[in-house]
Amino acid sequence: MIGYYVHHQGSGHVRRAAAVARRTQHDVVGLGSGPRPPEWDGAWVALPRDDDPPVTDPEGADVTAGGVLHWVPRHHPGLRARHRVIADWIEEERPALVVVDVSVEVTLLVRLCGVPVVVGAMPGDRTDRPHRLAYDVAEALLAPWPAQAHPDNGWPQAWTDKTWHVGGISALDLGAGDDPGGMPSRAAGAGASGPRDVLVLWGTGGDDPDQGGYAEAQRATPGWRWTFRGGRLPAADDLAAELRTADVVVCHAGQGSVADVALLRRPAVVLAQPRPHAEQEATVRAVARMGIAATGVGWPSAQEWPGLLEEALATGGAGWQRWGGDGALAAAAHLDGLADRFSLEVTPPPQGSTEGPA
Structure with a gap:
């Protein structure tokens, strides 16, 4: 099983996640704020909001934990409940891996539970301390753009080496045999009648x-x-x-x-x-x-x-x-391969062994 955490800001995260999930060979369970969105076809874990009740004094609540994270307001009941639901789901379902698109805090929570994480990469300057932390711990970075798009993004080589450049991931369902090229538009100055x-x-x-x-x-x-x-x-x-x-x-x-x-x-x-x-x-x-x-x-x-x-x-x-817009299939293939790798049963240490941290 693959878990897929979806951020609630905007519609792009869930549309992208649904497009990828529909093409995987593994079962995919979505995790996100509130009830299952209409775009999502499979199982869904509804998470409490981490901004409800609203944080009226972000500085006083130290929402960034001194600049290390993005959103961890002190003693916030929604945040606490959200993370508990995720941790309980991991314990019950034992996913092979979890895709996080996007949250530094969920990335760390999942990895601290011992589950491999694939992080949805985002363009722009991601070299701030919280993003560095999330990208460093990720097994892979899922980039919905071609490799040549951002040659000057300032990423360390270790990030680039583990990035899946799948091209754009469109949620449009064109149907079997449909030509993605579509209808040609009129050329500039063609003088076609009508607007x-x-x-x-x-x-x-x-x-x-x-x-x-x-x-x-x-x-x-x-x-x-x-x-x-x-x-x-x-x-x-x-x-x-x-x-x-x-x-x-x-x-x-x-x-x-x-x-x-x-x-x-x-x-x-x-x-x-x-x-x-x-x-x-x-x-x-x-x-x-x-x-x-x-x-x-x-x-x-x-x-x-x-x-x-x-x-x-x-x-x-x-x-x-x-640029590509059909990257969902490539992304799904990468996830299936990684899930197969991590689905292999791990042999427990011999009885009485002291192997591992105390």
Whole structure:
């Protein structure tokens, strides 16, 4: 059995975990805040929240334990209950390994229980003390991007050596025999009749651009028809179909959205939102360096939009093949192999042996 811990911030973690779990040969049990999310097909362990009740004085609660960890507020009942549920589940189920996407504290808890951990790697600056601790103890780092994406991330060689670069992990289910390349979009200056289509694909982990920004972008691009999805906006009934028919997709630089666009190889404008450790800025730099899409930081001004959309069309979507969006199968294969390795029964020491720590 494989355990899969899923962070509750945003929708990307659970979508990525579900995509991988569906492709593993081992049983996978999800662990995360609250009831089982609709994306998750298998067993689920509901965890108490570690931020309920809210921490009103983070400094007084020493939530980082002096900068060693990210979130361990003193005497917090939710945190204590959360960790007890995880430890009890490990004792009862004896998983071969646990994937943690993402939490430094859960990574350490699982490893302290003697269970191997695979940590979901994140782009951006992860050389702070808590991330170093988690990445150091991990058996492997699961990176949902290609190996050439972040050559300047400052990682020590020991991390790089144990990283699985599987490419983007998209949660889209295209069906057997479906062509991931999708429908070709119209080239820049092609002069096709009717407006061209822009699909704005936004996430749930941050703030939406204000409605004024949407309106200004539309007014500045009269030859384009805009559709907005994600965040507080209406969800798509068939996201894959909308992605296929869009001439340009505008998305934030979260790993899930980028993987969805990459899987269908759509011409795109990829925009970095503010995130801890500058993770989306790192992804935007990687996409720009690889020449895959038009990019920006924040929501562009009205006058920038015509040029960005034309740049996306001119760049096309073929370059996304170098990023990949079907990394779930590769990730599942890695996890199955590691689970097989750690599922081998460990021979107990002879009776009366004093082997091992006191």
